[in-house]
């Protein structure tokens with residue numbers, strides 16, 4: 001098996017062990033040259049194996065039957081040509097936060113700790129559309145901010161980059177979401193917009209309309 005595909009299976013198993021991909025929710029893909037390997041419909045991160053993968057090559061689809069969420073993996077690869085992995089999870093805390101109003105359209109969660117800005121940068125909020133619908137793929141297309149990760153309203157998270165970056169992003173977003181939920185009803189001190197930008201800039205992450213990945 002290709003090394004990157006093996007690493008993708010290991011990543012899925014780790015995310016499941018952390019409780020970030022309950023049941024058969026979520027999907028994960030990696031791009032090796034022109035070929036995309038994507039977890040198939042109804043498969044589980046905890047037991048994901050080579051026979052569970054859909055293989056896309058120049059418009060040909062082979063292997064396991066594709067997930068209805070395949071469309072947004074393709075959209076994110078199109079948008080971020082350097083990305084070699086896309087991960088989508090319905091992780092509990094981030095999904096809970098996705099049901100609240102966003103802090104900013106380019107960063108959905110109020111800024112209370114620095115780590116997501118260093119690892120992820122922008123986390124644009126994508127308004128609710130039904131899972132797998134063309135309307136959802138359209139709203140992802142219309143995101144006007146540079147990003148490696150998205151929060152889908154009332155649904156979950158999409159992350160991209162290398163497999164390691166996308167995995168870390170899922171973990172950091174889940175962690176920040178958990179803290180935000182614990183602080184609901186309190187009045188925590190927040191980082192300032194300027195502090196968020198300084199962190200993102202230093203770590204070469206996108207912030208608001210500026211793509212520091214490219215500077």
Ligand SMILES: [Zn+2]
Pocket residue numbers: 026069088089090131155156
């Ligand atoms: Zn989903």
